[in-house]
Amino acid sequence: MSDPFGFATANRVAAKIAEIRPETEKTTEPSLxxxxxxxxxxxxxxxxxxxxxxxxxRREVGAGAQLNVKCPIPVYNRFIRFCDQERLPYWEGxxxxxxxxxxxxxxxxxx
Amino acid sequence: MDWKTGPSTSTMRVIGDVTExxxxxxxxxxxxxxxxxxxxxxxxxxRLVSRAIARASLVLIPLQGSAVDARQASRAVGLIRExxxxxxxxxxxxxxxxxxxxxxxxxxxxxxxxxxxxxSIPALATHLHERxxxxxxxVDKLALDELDPAAVNGLDAARENAMKLALELVSVAxxxxxxx
Numbered sequence: 001m002s003d004p005f006g007f008a009t010a011n012r013v014a015a016k017i018a019e020i021r022p023e024t025e026k027t028t029e030p031s032l033x034x035x036x037x038x039x040x041x042x043x044x045x046x047x048x049x050x051x052x053x054x055x056x057x058r059r060e061v062g063a064g065a066q067l068n069v070k071c072p073i074p075v076y077n078r079f080i081r082f083c084d085q086e087r088l089p090y091w092e093g094x095x096x097x098x099x100x101x102x103x104x105x106x107x108x109x110x111x
Numbered sequence: 112m113d114w115k116t117g118p119s120t121s122t123m124r125v126i127g128d129v130t131e132x133x134x135x136x137x138x139x140x141x142x143x144x145x146x147x148x149x150x151x152x153x154x155x156x157x158r159l160v161s162r163a164i165a166r167a168s169l170v171l172i173p174l175q176g177s178a179v180d181a182r183q184a185s186r187a188v189g190l191i192r193e194x195x196x197x198x199x200x201x202x203x204x205x206x207x208x209x210x211x212x213x214x215x216x217x218x219x220x221x222x223x224x225x226x227x228x229x230x231s232i233p234a235l236a237t238h239l240h241e242r243x244x245x246x247x248x249x250v251d252k253l254a255l256d257e258l259d260p261a262a263v264n265g266l267d268a269a270r271e272n273a274m275k276l277a278l279e280l281v282s283v284a285x286x287x288x289x290x291x
Binding site: 017034 | 130145158162165194197289
């Protein structure tokens with residue numbers, strides 16, 4: 001049947017478009033490990049840059065001075081373990097303990 | 112993504128910054144509410160491509176008339192075949208000739224088309240021609256039907272070509288959905 005003005009074609013196309021609807025049924029997720037392996041073998045590799053390593057923020061510490069302390073072994077051990085657990089260098093460990101004790105910059109306890 | 116920052120009033124929603132780890136979930140989410148979800152991938156062999164293919168209802172492989180493109184397209188077809196076995200379902204695909212001359216079909220285009228036919232690789236009959244209107248869309252950040260015919264050469268022909276391609280595509284999409 002002829003369609004000189006294209007109306008029939010337009011109807012057919014509209015009907016075809018209407019057939020395509022958003023998905024309602026739950027789709028199964030493909031197994032990524034197997035797909036990635038097959039893709040790798042065919043040269044379809046990851047092109048994304050690895051996540052950038054966050055550099056540890058360095059603090060401005062200014063001039064330094066040496067502090068040598070002779071102390072009982074249990075105190076020594078407590079302090080070393082504390083710094084290890086908190087991942088602090090010794091001087092920052094001392095600073096943290098001073099802060100916890102609320103010792104001011106001039107050396108007085110605040111309360 | 113940049114295109115959507117322009118004045119276009121197209122209702123198409125553009126989602127950028129999709130990564131290998133999010134591509135499948137983004138497709139799943141959009142497919143629940145949208146009639147068409149088009150995943151436009153960079154033309155490189157990447158994990159993003161392979162993951163998107165695994166979740167696709169129809170894969171379109173664009174192909175310019177060159178031997179290099181034909182080889183790249185055949186790699187994509189190889190990947191589709193491999194993934195079909197892994198996920199145990201057919202992944203329908205079509206090759207699409209792009210940037211072809213509207214006036215004449217080159218000897219290379221004909222040779223590639225013949226090679227596809229010989230290998231039973233399905234391709235869309237409509238080609239997307241090389242048209243300045245398609246480039247103007249990205250310069251003016253407008254949809255094809257929003258461009259000014261006075262400012263863009265060959266706009267009518269570009270619209271006709273795009274419409275023909277879209278109709279064929281809708282027809283193929285409906286057919287593969289019916290077959291699924």
